[in-house]
Amino acid sequence: GAGVSQTPSNKVTEKGKYVELRCDPISGHTALYWYRQSLGQGPEFLIYFQGTGAADDSGLPNDRFFAVRPEGSVSTLKIQRTERGDSAVYLCASSASQGNEQFFGPGTRLTVL
Amino acid sequence: AQSVSQHNHHVILSEAASLELGCNYSYGGTVNLFWYVQYPGQHLQLLLKYFSGDPLVKGIKGFEAEFIKSKFSFNLRKPSVQWSDTAEYFCAVNKNTGKLIFGQGTTLQVKP
Numbered sequence: 015g016a017g018v019s020q021t022p023s024n025k026v027t028e029k030g031k032y033v034e035l036r037c038d039p040i041s042g043h044t045a046l047y048w049y050r051q052s053l054g055q056g057p058e059f060l061i062y063f064q065g066t067g068a069a070d071d072s073g074l075p076n077d078r079f080f081a082v083r084p085e086g087s088v089s090t091l092k093i094q095r096t097e098r099g100d101s102a103v104y105l106c107a108s109s110a111s112q113g114n115e116q117f118f119g120p121g122t123r124l125t126v127l
Numbered sequence: 128a129q130s131v132s133q134h135n136h137h138v139i140l141s142e143a144a145s146l147e148l149g150c151n152y153s154y155g156g157t158v159n160l161f162w163y164v165q166y167p168g169q170h171l172q173l174l175l176k177y178f179s180g181d182p183l184v185k186g187i188k189g190f191e192a193e194f195i196k197s198k199f200s201f202n203l204r205k206p207s208v209q210w211s212d213t214a215e216y217f218c219a220v221n222k223n224t225g226k227l228i229f230g231q232g233t234t235l236q237v238k239p
Contacts, residue, residue, distance in 0.1 A: 017170070045225055056131075056217050056229030057171070070226055105171070112225040115161075118171040 016040070018119035020106050026125045027096055035091040035122045039108030045069075046089050047116055048081055049105040057105055063089060064112055096126045131220050133230035140208050141238050148203040148233050150218030160201040161219040161227070162192055171217070177201065188212070210239045 019038040027033050039046045045064050049057035059073040063083040071081075078096075083089040093100055103123050107116035134149040152158065162174040175186025182194040192203045201218060218230040 047225055047227070049227075049229075054231070056133075056219075056231045057227070059226045059228065062225035064225070070224065073226070107171075109225070112223075115173050115176060116225075116227060117173075118163075120170050 018106055018108050018117055020104075020119040020122050022122060023120065024123045024125075026127065028127050029096060029098060031096050031126075033093050033096055033124065035093075035104050035124070037089045037091070037106030037108075037119060039087065039089070039106070040117055043108035043110055043117075044086070045109045045112045045114075045116075046083060047107040047109075048089070048091050049073075049107065051103045051105055051121070053102075060091070062112070069112065093124075096124075098126050100124060101126045131218055131228050131230040133216075133218055133233050135233045136231070137234045137236070139236045139238065142210055143207045144237075146203070146205040146208050146212070146235070148216055148218075148235070150201045150203065150230060152199050152201070152218075152220045152228075154199075154220060154222060156222065159221050159223060160192070160194060161221075162186065162190070162201075162203050163217045163219060163229075164214050165217070166214045174203070174216075208235075208237050210237045213237045 021036045047062040048060040051057045061071040066086045078094045081091045103121040105121045107118045109116045132151045160177040163171045164174045165171050175184050177184045177194045216233045219227045
């Protein structure tokens with residue numbers, strides 16, 4: 015079946031702009047996760063959802079970052095007033111339930127000029 | 128701070144050599160342990176996982192890992208690597224929550 019999909023695959027924006035990154039999880043997966051991966055580093059946890067609610071948002075770096083999952087399926091990661099330091103690959107993953115194997119999407123490469 | 132450490136950042140091997148990649152974590156109590164692999168141009172994929180039971184875990188493509196609780200380690204092994212094993216390998220830990228904590232990764236280059 016279809017895996018986790020993320021759009022766009024690449025996003026180039028200017029400092030100060032607003033961006034939205036979308037994640038479509040595997041159908042039926044109740045848990046959805048966002049990570050950020052900088053060059054030469056492992057993925058860094060941002061937030062995860064169990065259903066529609068954010069179960070743990072402790073990894074969001076500051077209040078410029080926000081994520082939603084209004085219907086318990088698709089999720090959007092929103093970044094306001096982007097900064098050059100936000101440049102990274104943003105990964106989304108989903109799992110059948112929390113704690114189980116997470117299936118990762120291809121990521122969105124965000125470049126802030 | 129709680130963390131996951133991968134000691135080898137870049138490993139270069141010839142085909143048929145044996146592989147061992149180190150992973151140590153600093154969490155106490157019960158943990159779930161994972162190794163993920165990212166082949167060039169592809170997504171992160173699960174190689175193997177340990178939740179409980181036999182501490183020697185077999186994964187895909189001939190990989191295995193051993194959980195040694197007393198050493199807080201979960202090292203990845205393969206007896207004979209192939210050129211197609213060239214990839215980046217990540218160790219990760221969670222404590223039955225959704226949050227995976229990853230090591231910084233090991234780049235494996237296998238020379239044909």
